[in-house]
Amino acid sequence: MKVRVYVSLKNGVLDPQGRAIQHSLEGLGFSGVRDVRAGRLIELEVDETVTDAQLDEMCQKLLANMVIENYRVERISA
Amino acid sequence: MKVRVYVSLKNGVLDPQGRAIQHSLEGLGFSGVRDVRAGRLIELEVDETVTDAQLDEMCQKLLANMVIENYRVERISA
Structure with missing residues (x-):
């Protein structure tokens, strides 16, 4: 899955990375970009037996820094 | 928008970053994780006047490295 x-x-x-991207877009001549936020996308291939609770635990322990970051988990195919 | x-x-x-995440998850005791791929999520706040073509151009010129990366654009609210 x-x-x-x-x-x-x-x-x-x-978000200095987002700010840098925004400035670069302006430098390239793109207008109309008001704000940029940079984040991460992590794609996992897991066994069917892995539960939502386990996925939450993975996020809270390793994938996200809960002090400054939010995360969202999406299962793609059953 | x-x-x-x-x-x-x-x-x-x-994907060495994804591999490192996978090994760390195993080290933390999570089983059933077969593969991990790391990517980026970039959230933009843009004017309504910005077209899909312009967004594509931003991705191809700056946000993604077309040699090794794919990108997908999603408009959230009109």
């Missing part, structure tokens, strides 16, 4: 985990910075947390 | 860009490595491209 395929699982996607989306990790993004919480609101209010400074 | 909010736009999400998902950037992931193409199949066949070695």
Whole structure:
């Protein structure tokens, strides 16, 4: 089973990488970009036996830093 | 308007970061994780006037490395 985990910075947390991307887009001539936030996408291939609780635990222990980041888990195929 | 860009490595491209995550999960005692691929999630806040073609151009010029990465653009709210 395929699982996607989306990790993004919480609101209010400074995002220098996102700011750098935004400035680069402006430098390339793109207008209309008001804000950019950079996050991570982690794709897992797991056995059917892996539960949602286990996936949550993986995120909280390793994949996301719960102090500054939020995560969202999405199961792609059963 | 909010736009999400998902950037992931193409199949066949070695992913040391994903491999490291997989080994760490095993080290933490999680079983059943067969494969891990690491990618990026970029959230943009753009004006309504920004077209799909412009978003594609942003991805191809800056956000993704087209040689080794794929990207997917998703508009969240109109």
